Amino acid sequence: MSVGVGLTVLRQGLVFGSTALRRRMLVSLEVNNKDRAYEWFLTWMAHQANTASKTRRTNSWLRSHELSVETSVEQRSNGSTSVLFKLVAGPGIHWFKYQGAWMQMKRERETRSMQLMSGVPWETVTLTALSRDRTLFPKLLAEARDLAMRDQEGKLIIRTAWGIEWKQFGLPRRKRPLSSVVFAEGIAQKVEHDIKAFLQRRQWYADRGIPYRRGYLLHGPPGSGKTSFIQALAGSLSYDICVLNLSERGLTDDKLNHLLSNAPERSFVLIEDVDAAFNKRVQTSEDGYQSSVTFSGFLNALDGVASGEERIIFMTTNHVERLDPALIRPGRVDLNVLVDDASPAQAKTLFTQFYGGEENTTNGTEDEVTRLAEQLHTLVEREMQDGRRISMAALQGLFIRSNPPEALKSCQELFINKRT
Numbered sequence: 120m121s122v123g124v125g126l127t128v129l130r131q132g133l134v135f136g137s138t139a140l141r142r143r144m145l146v147s148l149e150v151n152n153k154d155r156a157y158e159w160f161l162t163w164m165a166h167q168a169n170t171a172s173k174t175r176r177t178n179s180w181l182r183s184h185e186l187s188v189e190t191s192v193e194q195r196s197n198g199s200t201s202v203l204f205k206l207v208a209g210p211g212i213h214w215f216k217y218q219g220a221w222m223q224m225k226r227e228r229e230t231r232s233m234q235l236m237s238g239v240p241w242e243t244v245t246l247t248a249l250s251r252d253r254t255l256f257p258k259l260l261a262e263a264r265d266l267a268m269r270d271q272e273g274k275l276i277i278r279t280a281w282g283i284e285w286k287q288f289g290l291p292r293r294k295r296p297l298s299s300v301v302f303a304e305g306i307a308q309k310v311e312h313d314i315k316a317f318l319q320r321r322q323w324y325a326d327r328g329i330p331y332r333r334g335y336l337l338h339g340p341p342g343s344g345k346t347s348f349i350q351a352l353a354g355s356l357s358y359d360i361c362v363l364n365l366s367e368r369g370l371t372d373d374k375l376n377h378l379l380s381n382a383p384e385r386s387f388v389l390i391e392d393v394d395a396a397f398n399k400r401v402q403t404s405e406d407g408y409q410s411s412v413t414f415s416g417f418l419n420a421l422d423g424v425a426s427g428e429e430r431i432i433f434m435t436t437n438h439v440e441r442l443d444p445a446l447i448r449p450g451r452v453d454l455n456v457l458v459d460d461a462s463p464a465q466a467k468t469l470f471t472q473f474y475g476g477e478e479n480t481t482n483g484t485e486d487e488v489t490r491l492a493e494q495l496h497t498l499v500e501r502e503m504q505d506g507r508r509i510s511m512a513a514l515q516g517l518f519i520r521s522n523p524p525e526a527l528k529s530c531q532e533l534f535i536n537k538r539t
C-alpha cells in the first residue's frame with residue numbers, strides 16, 4: 120500500500136513539476152491568418168532561412184521536410200516580368216533559434232471550415248519559446264513587421280476586394296513620380312492641395328462631428344491620366360490603393376458597406392468607371408449579369424455610419440453627364456475635376472519629359488528637342504481650334520516607339536487621319 124501511495128505522490132509530483140516547469144520555462148503565442156502579423160511572420164521565417172543557407176548556418180528550418188511554396192509575379196521597371204518562388208514553412212512542426220532561444224513553430228490548417236467570405240482556410244501558427252523571456256515575441260514580431268515595411272518602402276500597394284476583405288494584389292509596385300503625370304495647369308495642384316489640407320484637418324472634423332471623409336471625382340476622356348494620377352498621388356503621400364469593382368459577381372450592398380467601412384488605414388478607395396456601374400441605376404455587366412449592388416445601397420455605403428475613421432474615395436468616369444446627381448452631391452463628391460485630352464502645353468511638356476534631359480543624348484541636341492516640342496505645341500493648338508484632340512495616352516504611345524522628329528511626324532499623320 121505504501122508503494123502505491125508513494126507512486127501516486129511521485130506521479131502527481133511529476134505532473135505538478137512539469138506544469139510548473141512549462142509555466143516558467145515556456146512561453147507560447149498564437150497568431151492566426153486573420154491577423155496581419157501572420158504573413159509578416161511567414162515572410163520573416165523565409166528570410167531567415169535564406170540568410171541561414173547563404174551563411175551556411177546549421178539551424179535553418181529549411182532542413183525541415185514540410186515546406187510550402189508561395190509564387191508571385193514581379194514586374195521589373197522595363198515592363199518584363201519574372202516569377203518568384205518563396206519557400207515558407209508548411210503545415211507541421213518546425214524548429215528554429217531566435218536570439219539564442221529555441222523556438223517551436225507549429226503551423227496548422229483547418230481543412231473542414233473556410234473563412235466565410237474569402238473561402239481561404241483558417242490557419243494558425245503557434246510559437247513556443249524555450250525561454251523565460253517574455254519579450255522575445257514582441258521583438259520577433261517587430262522584426263517581422265520592419266522587414267515587411269522595408270520591403271514596401273518606396274512602393275505602392277494595390278489591394279482588391281476578396282469577399283469582405285482587402286487583399287494585396289500582386290507585389291508592391293514602384294511608385295510613379297507625380298511630375299510624370301502631366302495635367303493642364305493647376306489641376307494636379309488643386310487636387311493635391313485639397314487632399315493635403317483635408318489630411319491636416321482631422322481634429323477640425325472631429326470637433327464639429329462631421330464624418331472625416333472626402334470624395335473625389337476625376338472625369339474626362341479615356342487615356343487622360345486619371346488612374347495614373349491617383350496612383351502617383353497615393354505614392355507621393357505614402358498611401359495604398361484599394362480598387363473596388365462594383366460589377367464584381369457576388370458583391371452585395373452589405374459586403375460593399377463592410378468593405379468601405381473597413382478599408383485599411385492610409386489607403387485611397389478607387390472606384391473606376393462609376394458610370395458603367397450604375398447606368399440608369401441598374402447595374403448590368405456586358406454579359407447581362409446584374410450585380411446585386413443597388414444604387415441606393417451604394418449611396419448608403421458611401422455615406423457610411425458617422426465615424427472618426429478617415430476615408431478617401433476616388434471615382435473616375437469617362438461620362439460625367441451620365442452620373443446621377445445624387446452621387447455627385449457634396450459629401451459624396453467634394454471635388455470634381457475635369458481631366459481632358461492633351462492641351463498644347465501638356466503635349467509639349469510630355470514631349471520634353473520624354474526626350475529632353477542630358478541622359479537622352481541619342482535623341483539629338485537639347486536645342487533640337489526644344490524646337491520640335493515648340494512645333495508640337497503649335498500643331499496641337501491649331502488642331503484644337505478645328506475641334507480635333509489627341510489623348511495623352513496616344514501621345515505617350517507615339518513617343519515610346521519613335522525618336523523626336525518621327526514622333527512629331529506621326530503626330531501630324533494622326534491628326535490628318537482624324538480629318539478624314
Ligand SMILES: Nc1ncnc2c1ncn2[C@@H]1O[C@H](COP(=O)(O)OP(=O)(O)OP(=O)(O)O)[C@@H](O)[C@H]1O
Nearest residue numbers: 299300301302341342343344345346347511512515
Ligand atoms: N496626363 C498624362 N501624363 C502622363 N502620362 C499619361 C497622361 N495621361 C495618360 N498617360 C499615359 O497613358 C496611359 C493610360 O493612362 P490612364 O490609364 O491613367 O488614363 P485614364 O484617364 O485613367 O484612362 P481611362 O479613363 O480609360 O481609365 C498610362 O500609361 C499613362 O502613363
